[in-house]
Amino acid sequence: MNSTTAMDLSNILSLDWKGKYFYVDLFPLMGSPYPMLLIFISYLIFVLFIGPMWMKNRPPYNLLEVLRLYNAFQVCACTFIVVRAHLVHHYSFFTFSKCVLSPKPVGPNDVLSVTQIAFHIDTYLFMHLRLLELIETIFFVLRKKFNQVSALHMYHHISTITLCWIFLKYRGGRMEIFIAVLNSYVHIIMYAYYFVSSFKRYRIITDKIKPFITIMQIVQLNFILVQCVAILLCEESFINYILVGNFVINIVLFTHFFVKAYMCKRKIRVPVDSNGNIEGFKKNAILNVHGIKSEC
Incomplete structure (x- = not known):
């Protein structure tokens, strides 16, 4: 275990929860993992126990208009992230041959980089956008679509938010923003598809497209895995090993879902x-x- 890996592991296991950037620790939910952990526990308790019990003898809620508004919002929010990445970061993070290492820790007396602060703000917004996606599982429960509350669905959402939190607090490298931007591109298409498919007159078209949405997600995960391996080769660390392992698990789960659902x-x-x-x-x-x- 090299020094970077040991330092990452020590930071994560430390109880003082001091991050790499003093100002990031001041962001809501970033001071310690306990608020986020409380959100995850509350989420799982509701979708697995309280929600199904509440809906047992009740008819499913009609959330059609709410879902349309939610999907439209996600399209707009993801578009904002992509456009901002074009304007602020200029896609300098799209690299597999040149390492862009994580910057050094920043203390209260250090000179702050405007670009680095912008990166952290964008990552923070992306994390909250993914955090909002937990409400999708609540929609499933309220609509009594219990078959959609799968291990894949819950693992994917919780692991994505967790990795955003860890990278924002302990890493902050520019290569990682590739993941957020590519994911946002895919989510623009995905939520636009969900919005259109909510209209019955378009179902004949969207039903044919549905398998390709999952294929797109799997392809996206493979591209992200390649970037994660590039990050790991540039800078070996405990967190980067977690990143690679997480996307391998996601690829396996999504592929298994695709085979069962469409093949x-x-x-x-x-x-x-x-x-x-x-x-x-x-x-x-x-x-x-x-x-x-x-x-x-």
Whole structure:
């Protein structure tokens, strides 16, 4: 374990929770992990226990207009992040061959860089935008869409917010903003899709597009993983190992979801002969969209 890795681990496990930048520690929710931890615990208790119990004998809420407003807001907010990245950061963080290392810690007596402060503000806004996404799970519960409250859904949201918090407090490197910008591009398309699909007259189109939204997310995660590996090669640290591992887990979970959701179909009954077979398929075989036997 090198000195950078040991220092990162020491900072995370330290109980004084002093971050790398004194002014970031003054931001709401950034002084210590306890407020964020309380949010996560409250979130999980509601979506897994209190919410389902509350909705057990109640009809699902009609949140159509609320969801449309929410999706429109997310499109606008993500667009703001992307445009701001163009204007302020000039995409100097899109690099895989040249290392842009994390800056040194900044104390109260140090000269502050306007660009670095802008980076922290943008990362902080991005973190809160991802934090707002927790409300999506609450919408699922209130609409009694309990099948959508999956381990993938909850892990993805909580891990993304957690990594934003850790990087904002302990790292602050410019290479990491690539992740936020690429993620915002994908979310612009994703939430625009959700907005359009809320209108029934467009369902025939959006239903065909739906699998490609997940494919886009998986491709995005692979691009981010490459950037994370580049960051790790530039600067080996405990936090960067966590970053790489997290996106590997996300890729596995999203790929597993895609296979189950779009490559495997429901069991269907097929005509059988006296031996219980038809053209090599067993009775009640599972067929995918191409008519090929699937073991999903």
